[in-house]
Amino acid sequence: MQIGTSGHTVIIGAGVIGAAIGQSLVSRGQSVTVVERGLIAAKPGASGASAALLEPLAGAHPELRDTAQRALARLPGLCRDLLADTGIDPQWSRPGSMVLASRERDATWLRTFRMPMFHEIGEPVEWLTGHQARALEPAIGSHVVGALLIPSTQSVHAPGYVRALIADVTRRGGVVLAETVVTGFRRDGLTVRAVVTSAGEILCDRVVIACGAWSGQVASLLGNDVPAVPISPQRGQILAIAPTGGAPRVSHVLHGAGGYAVPKPNGTVLVGATHDNVGFDQSLTPEGFRFLGTLAHDLVPGIADEPVRHVWAGFRPIWEGSGPPPVGPLPGTENVIIAAGHGAIGLTVSAGVGEVVADLVTGR
Structure with missing residues (x-):
């Protein structure tokens, strides 16, 4: 099989970064193929695993902060259009968030610095x-x-958002190849x-290499003359609590005790x-479950013992x-183009990264 036309872009990775790049490119009339392992x-x-809390990256590197602001400004309209055009609901919402302080010194730090x-x-x-925080x-x-209240924090259903982006890519004429593994590259010099x-x-x-934790592995297939891309996997374990009818409803994203609680529309x-x-070890561990249980009791004791x-x-x-994290030409x-390594904030910056890469490709 050979796919390609003049001006054709192959995006490796259909996670949120690759999907957002693909959607931005096809929206500008570009020819695109997205390859997903x-x-x-x-x-x-x-x-696919993200809790999808999306909030301003205050205090972050200026480039990252500005990309996030661009993304968050674009996201409500993008999700509305994706639902209308694809029929897939990203379940966008703006719950706002609260950063909880359990000690006076934490409260002072939040007020003084954050x-x-x-x-x-x-x-x-x-x-x-x-x-006031408990009243809310x-x-x-x-x-x-x-608590520090951040009203602008948004949320989506991460898998639904990604599927909607990919559906829009195919709707606009792009090609998406799932369960397809990249095994190498055919090069002519650089x-x-x-x-x-x-x-x-x-x-x-x-x-465009945008395959998340696997981006370094894929980049290495270009050959030894291309500098290594230092991106490593970090496992994150998450649990979902399903409160029963008598439990208090959580309406804001909550931060504290080294973690978060994110309410969903359901x-x-x-x-x-x-x-x-731990590398690419996907195991769920007893230690992880205990940590999450303790975190739930610290953040939301009112629902921590729910199913x-x-x-x-x-x-x-x-x-x-x-x-x-790099978003731009790959040296060598x-x-x-490399667009990867965003850790836990990939969803937050995705709509902005898509536009940044589309600007690079189209020369804007």
Whole structure:
């Protein structure tokens, strides 16, 4: 099989970054093929496993922060259009979030350091007393002495969002090849002429490597003359609590105690996550489950003993190089772009990364 036309881009990876890049490119009339090693939006990829809390990256590297702001501004309209055009609901919402302080020194740090970071990027935030926080969220504990309220925090259903992006790629004439493994590249000097896959060669004018935790492995197939891409997998374990009718309803994303609780439209609350540096080991562990249980009791004691619906794990792509995760030309090549390594914030920046790469490809 050979796929390719003038100006053809092959995107390796159909997680949220690759899917967003594909959607941005086809929206600008570009010819695109997306290659995905597994099923679309399936675990253990980060996109299939994500709790999908999306909030401003106040205090982050300016490039990353600005990409996130671009993404978050675009996301509501994008999700609305995806639902209308594909019939797949990304389940976009704006629940807002609360960063909980259980000690006075934590409250002082949030007010003194974190609040100004949000003000610097024009994000309105508000300080709540413990009483005010519990009035908004009855499920949190009496130990909470205050909370930073971030009204702009958004959320989606991560697999639905990715599937909607991919459906829009095919709707607009792009090609998507799932369960197709990249095995190599056919090069002419610094230029990649074709991507070699388990389904055959795909001719290309450019390549985008956007396959999350596997991006370093795929980049290594370009050859020893291309610098290594230092991206490693980090396992994150998450559980979903399904509160019964008598339990208090959680309405905001909650941060604290080294984790988060994310409410979903169906009433479940996702609690996560572990940060396990174990390579590509997808195992669920007793230690991880205990950590998540303790985290639930710290964050949302009002629902912590409610039934657990399920537990799962996925792999965050961790960038181990200097500076922010790379979004741009891959050194040692003439027509390869790398967009990977965003760890736990891939969904947050995805709609912005898609536009940044589309700008690179189209010369904007």
